[in-house]
Amino acid sequence: MKRLYKSSLILLSTAVIAGCGAFKNDVDETKGWTAPQIYEAARESVREGEWKSARRYLAAVESRHPYSSYAQQSLIDLAYVNWKDDEPEQATAAIDRFLALYPNHPGTDYMLYLKGMVTFTPPSAFLTSYTGQDPSERDPRGLRQSYTAFKELVERYPESRYANDARQRLVWLVSTIADNEANIAEYYYIRNGYVAAINRAQGVLREFSGVQAAERALFIMMKSYEALNMTEEANDAKRVLDQNFPDSKYYKQGLTAQTSWMDWFSPKGWFN
Known part of the structure; x- marks a missing residue:
């Protein structure tokens, strides 16, 4: 019994010491x-x-x-x-939280820039054999959040030290998001969802100006209208396609003529 009592005291003492050590480690050294x-x-x-x-x-x-x-x-x-x-x-x-608490703070432009960077995925992230994924095939929500933040930055603070970099990123974001919309339009077209394909293709033309994806969007619109026997609308889409892309590769090769996203990515050090 004495031996058992002694052992219990040793275990209890060890636990108390360990507890004191843990408490000591939890002491806030910044107090005061x-x-x-x-x-x-x-x-x-x-x-x-x-x-x-x-x-x-x-x-x-x-x-x-x-x-x-x-x-x-x-x-x-x-x-x-x-x-x-x-x-x-x-x-x-x-x-x-910062933007809500301090809307007129001198650091607002930086916070908008940082907000854009949080969800921005630069092209270099895809220049590996490991992923091999076109950024336009990814979930576009993060890219749209980046677009919104960068756009607000350049509109509100055009002379900000971060504005020029944000503008370059916006160019890439616009092209990538437009490609994503064209990818979705093509997805619906291949699966005979012609109305949905037309709506997505129209979104590319309506929301994004001067993007390469417009060529594919117009072709998808034309072919979707043809599939729906909407001759007048198909002719209108063809007319716009011919005006803007008179030598469109899609006439000969169909949708297999997609241009690699890397074709328009230049120069290499854009975001370095």
């Missing part, structure tokens, strides 16, 4: 720190790529000094940290 001190610790974590600790410090600045300029800057940095840490939803949430 000023906003500049906590923020500097956060910046150091960012520089070191320590996203978890950076997030903790930035949250501490916001919660303890909510009306300070450091709180505003911390929210900007928090969005960046979440983006770099591959947490797009949290990054977008931080950006939206």
